[in-house]
Amino acid sequence: MxxxxxxxxxxxxxxxxxxxxxxxxxxxxxxxxEINEPDAYALEAALSFKDRHGGEVVVVSVGPERxxxxxxxxxxxxxxxxxxxxxxxxxxxxxxxxATLLARVVADEAPDLxxxxxxxxxxxYGQTGVVLAELMGWPHATIIxxxxxxxxxxxxxxxxxxxxxxxxxxxxxxxxxxxxxxxxLRYATLMGIKRARTKEVKxxxxxxxxxxxxxxxxxxxxxxxxxxxxxxxxEGGAAEVAAKLVExxxxxxxxx
Amino acid sequence: xxxLAVLELGAGEWRRLSWETLAASQQLGxxxxxxxxxxxxGNGLKKPVAELTGKRLERVYAIxxxxxxxxxxxxFTAALEGLIRxxxxxxxxxxxxxxxxxxxxxxxxxxxxxxxxxxxxxxLEDGRPVFVRQLFQGKLxxxxxxxxxxxxxxxxxxxxxxxAPVVEGSAKVEWVAPALEPALIRARxxxxxxxxxxxxxxxxxxxxxxxGRGIKEQQNLRIVEELAEALGAELAASRPVCxxxxxxxxxxxxxxxxxxxxxLYVAVGISGAIQHVVGMKGARTIVAINKDREAPxxxxxxxxxxxxxxxxxxxxxxxxxxxxx
Numbered sequence: 001m002x003x004x005x006x007x008x009x010x011x012x013x014x015x016x017x018x019x020x021x022x023x024x025x026x027x028x029x030x031x032x033x034e035i036n037e038p039d040a041y042a043l044e045a046a047l048s049f050k051d052r053h054g055g056e057v058v059v060v061s062v063g064p065e066r067x068x069x070x071x072x073x074x075x076x077x078x079x080x081x082x083x084x085x086x087x088x089x090x091x092x093x094x095x096x097x098x099a100t101l102l103a104r105v106v107a108d109e110a111p112d113l114x115x116x117x118x119x120x121x122x123x124x125y126g127q128t129g130v131v132l133a134e135l136m137g138w139p140h141a142t143i144i145x146x147x148x149x150x151x152x153x154x155x156x157x158x159x160x161x162x163x164x165x166x167x168x169x170x171x172x173x174x175x176x177x178x179x180x181x182x183x184x185l186r187y188a189t190l191m192g193i194k195r196a197r198t199k200e201v202k203x204x205x206x207x208x209x210x211x212x213x214x215x216x217x218x219x220x221x222x223x224x225x226x227x228x229x230x231x232x233x234x235e236g237g238a239a240e241v242a243a244k245l246v247e248x249x250x251x252x253x254x255x256x
Numbered sequence: 257x258x259x260l261a262v263l264e265l266g267a268g269e270w271r272r273l274s275w276e277t278l279a280a281s282q283q284l285g286x287x288x289x290x291x292x293x294x295x296x297x298g299n300g301l302k303k304p305v306a307e308l309t310g311k312r313l314e315r316v317y318a319i320x321x322x323x324x325x326x327x328x329x330x331x332f333t334a335a336l337e338g339l340i341r342x343x344x345x346x347x348x349x350x351x352x353x354x355x356x357x358x359x360x361x362x363x364x365x366x367x368x369x370x371x372x373x374x375x376x377x378x379x380l381e382d383g384r385p386v387f388v389r390q391l392f393q394g395k396l397x398x399x400x401x402x403x404x405x406x407x408x409x410x411x412x413x414x415x416x417x418x419x420a421p422v423v424e425g426s427a428k429v430e431w432v433a434p435a436l437e438p439a440l441i442r443a444r445x446x447x448x449x450x451x452x453x454x455x456x457x458x459x460x461x462x463x464x465x466x467x468g469r470g471i472k473e474q475q476n477l478r479i480v481e482e483l484a485e486a487l488g489a490e491l492a493a494s495r496p497v498c499x500x501x502x503x504x505x506x507x508x509x510x511x512x513x514x515x516x517x518x519x520l521y522v523a524v525g526i527s528g529a530i531q532h533v534v535g536m537k538g539a540r541t542i543v544a545i546n547k548d549r550e551a552p553x554x555x556x557x558x559x560x561x562x563x564x565x566x567x568x569x570x571x572x573x574x575x576x577x578x579x580x581x
Contacts, residue, residue, distance in 0.1 A: 011392065013393075013527075014548070016550065017392060017395055017396060017550075019396070026392075026396075094370050095361065095370050095371075096365065096368070096369075096370045099365075118357075121392070121393055122391060122392055123391060124373075124374065124389070124390065124391065124393070124530070125370070125371070125373050126357055126361075126373055126374070127357070127360075127361030127364075127370070127371055127373060130329075130357075130358070130359075130361040130362050130365075131361050131362070131364075131365045131370075133362070134361070134362040134365040134366070135365065139329075139330070139442035139443050140329065140362075141358075141443060142354070142357060142358045143354060143357070143358075158445075159354070159512060160354055160448055161353065161354050161511070161512070162513075162514070162515075163450055163451065163505070163506065163513065163514070164448045164449065164450055165448065165449055165450070165451065166445055166446050166447065166448045166449065167445075167446040168443050168444065168445045168446065169443070169444040169446075170442055170443040170444070171442055179512075180495065180496075180499055181495065181496075181498070181499025181500075213368065214403065215403060216368065216369050216370035216402065216403050217370045217372055217400055217401070217402055217403065218400065218401050218402075218403065219398045219399070219400055220386060220398075220399040220400065220401050221398070221399045222391060222396050222397065222398045222399075223396065223397055223399075224396060224397070225390065225394070225395075225396065225397040225552070225555055226397075227554070227555045227556075228537070228555050228556050229542075229555070229556055229557065229558055231544075231554050231555070231557045231558065231559070231560045232558065232559050232560065233554075233559075233560045233561070233562065234559060234560070234561050238563065238564075238567040238568050238570075238571035239571045239574075239575070241561050241563065241568060241571070242568065242571035242572040242574065242575040243575050245543065245559060245561065245572065245575075246572070246575045246576060246579060248559055249520065249541070249543070249559075253520070253540075253541040253558065253559075255463070255519045255520040255540070255541050256487075256520075
């Protein structure tokens with residue numbers, strides 16, 4: 001089976017964010033980037049499926065030059081080859097624009113299955129996978145925790161709200177969006193890192209994939225969120241703040 | 257030309273978020289001078305739809321078909337697409353649930369639109385609504401505008417519009433029978449199930465100590481267990497801790513775990529990603545202990561301690577033991 005995994009590179013979790021002068025995005029210089037966590041789990045699901053059933057794992061990512069590092073990392077973990085859809089960077093594309101670029105590569109690669117994370121940790125629209133499935137005319141299932149082969153396609157475990165789950169059967173080809181925690185993430189081995197250098201990464205300028213749709217949503221302004229509550233910050237050494245907090249909880253909040 | 261609220265049922269009853277969506281739709285309709293309609297897809301809608309006839313709505317569209325008895329993305333998308341093409345609403349508002357996340361992006365794509373998802377607020381600017389969303393896991397907010405054209409699809413974050421009451425009035429019901437063929441529905445969903453019977457009901461706890469990524473290793477959990485013990489609290493966690501298998505999934509608070517509203521919630525080493533905050537922001541008093549002053553958890557905290565949890569938590573345990581709480 002041929003599995004295509006779509007990953008996004010996002011700003012690292014602990015990064016200090018600075019808003020750009022136009023207030024339309026963050027300043028990307030000097031920031032650390034990493035593979036979007038749900039996408040890392042999607043890649044893990046693809047690799048573990050290949051471990052069990054064989055096949056090929058192709059990793060694809062849309063973004064500027066820096067994205068090539070995320071693709072190399074995926075190759076070092078065990079993906080067989082990479083496709084980098086190169087964009088200019090700067091203001092992010094919306095879900096429909098990204099899915100349109102991915103759909104053109106998917107049409108060309110004709111995989112049996114596409115996996116991606118359920119949402120990105122930066123924009124958080126949570127819909128690229130579903131939009132891609134619709135553009136391809138393929139079935140999809142979201143928030144997936146397990147993927148097994150079944151007669152006529154796949155049997156997947158889908159997370160519902162509040163601790164509920166369901167199994168869903170669907171024919172192939174299909175798109176799945178993967179939930180974090182589906183299984184433990186593997187690390188790249190030294191051998192894997194060495195092998196990754198020889199693996200093929202195809203670079204396709206986004207412009208060569210045909211006209212992109214115009215933006216369907218636009219970020220007008222970004223800003224620090226107003227606090228929902230007036231937070232009292234307690235200052236001092238550990239023992240001092242502990243004493244202050246216990247006193248506040250007892251006499252002010254009256255919860256002890 | 258209308259605002260269309262797409263409502264969701266759970267076990268035959270309107271979900272709480274459906275009422276929030278209805279109230280938000282009425283507010284948007286009033287602000288824009290547009291009539292408000294509601295729609296639901298399913299089979300056996302008679303009883304829940306009767307509840308809507310006493311609300312101030314232009315019309316309630318009850319889309320009934322036996323192929324809609326169980327939710328599928330293919331079935332619900334086709335049913336709603338047909339209605340939306342016919343009545344051409346200007347705005348379509350949905351609750352931001354797992355079900356909406358499964359089909360609404362597909363529905364929006366059929367109209368060449370992108371769902372403005374997980375919206376927490378809106379306001380009018382030059383006569384057009386600007387929607388507020390959270391970015392970077394809640395670290396920043398964004399004002400988002402949909403491109404010219406219709407409809408604009410928007411999903412609403414749980415609790416964000418909870419304060420507005422649904423305006424009473426009356427509504428006419430229109431029954432819609434969509435033309436759906438069995439072959440249209442490609443996925444075969446099984447019955448929902450729970451993994452194991454829950455042994456802890458966090459929603460009933462008066463005090464909760466919750467731990468996040470900041471705890472770093474499983475063996476470090478001991479210090480938060482001691483804090484929970486000293487406070488007489490239940491121990492809970494954010495998703496990454498449960499994903500790592502350090503605590504069972506049933507102790508997870510957030511959109512994919514339990515929603516809690518204790519008197520006291522102590523968040524230890526939790527950054528406060530949206531998915532966690534929606535599960536605990538209803539707590540009466542919230543304490544956050546985190547090394548990063550910029551962590552979004554402080555936005556919902558009553559008391560904040562910026563510091564090393566490995567120093568602060570043991571000091572807190574010592575203080576509580578000393579004072580005999």
